[in-house]
Amino acid sequence: MxxxxxxxxxxxxxxxxxxxxGYIGATPDSDNMMSSSAKEFxxxxxxxxxxxxxxxxKVSIELGTKIxxxxxxxxxxxxxxxxxxxxxxxxxxxxxxxIGVTNVPTLVPMxxxxxxxxxxxxxxxxxxxxxxxxxVQVKDAVYIRANGITAVQSPQYYxxxxxxxxxxxxxxSLTEGTFIDQRNKKISIPFNLNxxxxxxxxxxxxxxxxxIGVTNVPTLVPMxxxxxxxxxxxxxxxxxxxxxxxxxVQVKDAVYIRANGITAVQSTQYYxxxxxxxxxxxxxxSLTEGAFIDQRNKKISIPFNLNxxxxxxxxxxxxxxxxxIGVTNVPTLVPMxxxxxxxxxxxxxxxxxxxxxxxxxVQVKDAVYIRANxIPATQSTTYFTTKNVDTIM
Numbered sequence: 001m002x003x004x005x006x007x008x009x010x011x012x013x014x015x016x017x018x019x020x021x022g023y024i025g026a027t028p029d030s031d032n033m034m035s036s037s038a039k040e041f042x043x044x045x046x047x048x049x050x051x052x053x054x055x056x057x058k059v060s061i062e063l064g065t066k067i068x069x070x071x072x073x074x075x076x077x078x079x080x081x082x083x084x085x086x087x088x089x090x091x092x093x094x095x096x097x098x099i100g101v102t103n104v105p106t107l108v109p110m111x112x113x114x115x116x117x118x119x120x121x122x123x124x125x126x127x128x129x130x131x132x133x134x135x136v137q138v139k140d141a142v143y144i145r146a147n148g149i150t151a152v153q154s155p156q157y158y159x160x161x162x163x164x165x166x167x168x169x170x171x172x173s174l175t176e177g178t179f180i181d182q183r184n185k186k187i188s189i190p191f192n193l194n195x196x197x198x199x200x201x202x203x204x205x206x207x208x209x210x211x212i213g214v215t216n217v218p219t220l221v222p223m224x225x226x227x228x229x230x231x232x233x234x235x236x237x238x239x240x241x242x243x244x245x246x247x248x249v250q251v252k253d254a255v256y257i258r259a260n261g262i263t264a265v266q267s268t269q270y271y272x273x274x275x276x277x278x279x280x281x282x283x284x285x286s287l288t289e290g291a292f293i294d295q296r297n298k299k300i301s302i303p304f305n306l307n308x309x310x311x312x313x314x315x316x317x318x319x320x321x322x323x324x325i326g327v328t329n330v331p332t333l334v335p336m337x338x339x340x341x342x343x344x345x346x347x348x349x350x351x352x353x354x355x356x357x358x359x360x361x362v363q364v365k366d367a368v369y370i371r372a373n374x375i376p377a378t379q380s381t382t383y384f385t386t387k388n389v390d391t392i393m
Contacts, residue, residue: 057082057146059138059154060120067136069126069159071262076122076138076157080146087117089143093151094124099133099158107134129253131162168192170259172251172267173233180249182272184375188234189249189270193259200230202256206264207237212246212271220247242368244275281305283372285364285380286346293362295385297392301347302362302383306372313343315369319377320350325359325384333360357388 057080061067067074076094091109098104107113107126116123122144124136135158138144141151173192174180180187195203204222211217220226220239229236235257237249248271251257254264286305287293293300308316317335324330333339333352342349348370350362361384364370367377 055147056149057144057151059151059157061154061157063155063157065157067157067159069134069162071164072126072131072162074124074126074134074136074159075118076124076136078120078122078144078146078151081120082117082122083145083148084117085145086143087115087122090115090117090122090141091124093139093141093144094122095137095139096124097135098130099135101132126162133161134159164262170254170257170262170264172264172270174267174270176268178270180270180272182239182244182247182275184277185239185244185275187237187239187247187249187272188231189237189251191233191235191257191259191264194233195230195235196258196261197230198258199256200235201228203228203230203235203254204237206252206254206257207235208250208252209237210248211243212248239275246274247272277375277378283308283367283370283375283377285377285383287380287383289381291383293383293385295352295360295388297390298352298357298388300350300352300360300362300385301344302350302364304346304348304370304372304377307346308343308348309371309374310343311371312369313348314341316341316343316348316367317350319365319367319370320348321363321365322350323361324356325361327358352388359387360385 057078060077060079067076082090088110091114094109094113094115096107096113098107107128109115112128113124113126116125126134135156137156138151138154140153144151170191170193173190180189201223204227207222207226207228209220209226211220222228225241226237226239229238239247248269250269251264251267253266257264283304283306286303293302302320314336317340320335320339320341322333322339324333335341338354339350339352342351352360361382363382364377364380366379370377
């Protein structure tokens with residue numbers, strides 16, 4: 001062997017690597033392959049030979065290649081099929097930072113991004129709103145493994161800007177200017193794809209809803225003023241307040257509203273109609289106008305056309321207006337103080353608590369609590385009771 005030529009070639013390689021800030025690597029068997037002159041040269045010049053574990057997984061992306069970012073995801077390819085155990089913890093073996101943003105720390109694993117494994121790839125999903133380029137590097141790994149062997153540090157790579165590749169974006173499928181019907185204090189917002197049902201209640205936070213014709217009133221509060229559910233390709237919004245007029249409704253660039261994992265895009269603003277009760281059989285008092293309600297043992301029964309829900313039967317008292325007849329300058333009776341309510345089938349049983357035993361005027365208001373099959377009762381005419389008759393001896 002021409003040792004002089006080997007040393008000259010080795011020296012040239014060292015100088016080239018050294019000038020680029022690198023280091024010299026050799027396989028575990030390099031001692032057997034290296035001449036004694038080369039070993040002596042390395043020893044005299046204090047050069048470091050890295051004994052790389054050739055079975056360790058490493059990133060298999062050509063240096064300088066940009067990693068495509070699509071639908072806020074990137075894939076980092078490795079030289080081997082990766083272990084799937086602790087794939088979520090692979091996030092901690094990555095260093096990711098935003099490009100072109102100064103004084104911003106690196107992204108936080110599990111908060112700013114998550115990881116999963118697909119064969120020989122780590123799939124990174126970005127959770128924030130940022131859609132520009134990232135710098136990505138694999139560290140000397142603790143969690144990333146193939147056949148139990150940890151991955152080695154990679155060079156730094158750069159991603160492209162995010163591109164949405166779904167040919168059919170998730171969006172509201174209503175023509176601009178269309179009014180959304182409001183029935184029984186509910187509206188349905190249709191989309192072009194069937195919606196994911198996970199987190200359907202959180203879809204409320206991706207909507208902006210405000211009352212029309214009311215000034216200096218903030219937008220409605222999700223979970224307080226309205227709730228959301230999913231039915232196929234529709235978000236069903238249920239309004240919880242007493243307001244029954246028109247609303248302005250808009251879908252924001254979504255965080256929660258998704259179809260096949262793809263978030264919805266911002267919609268135009270739509271307007272609802274005024275609320276309409278569409279139940280063909282409205283819940284109402286089933287007494288002929290002018291009929292007197294018998295008062296016996298300081299109780300009356302108010303019959304309805306449907307069997308009443310028993311939940312919150314005691315609160316039905318707040319949906320009644322009751323006042324004494326023939327007594328002037330006396331306020332209406334106070335629920336829970338002057339009378340209580342209970343349910344018996346299709347009837348509200350009102351029990352009077354005071355000493356007054358004469359006639360009352362009774363009216364059902366547009367109800368909040370009185371319901372049958374969740375449909376609230378409508379306002380009744382005013383009825384009058386008889387004087388009380390004690391029938392219990």
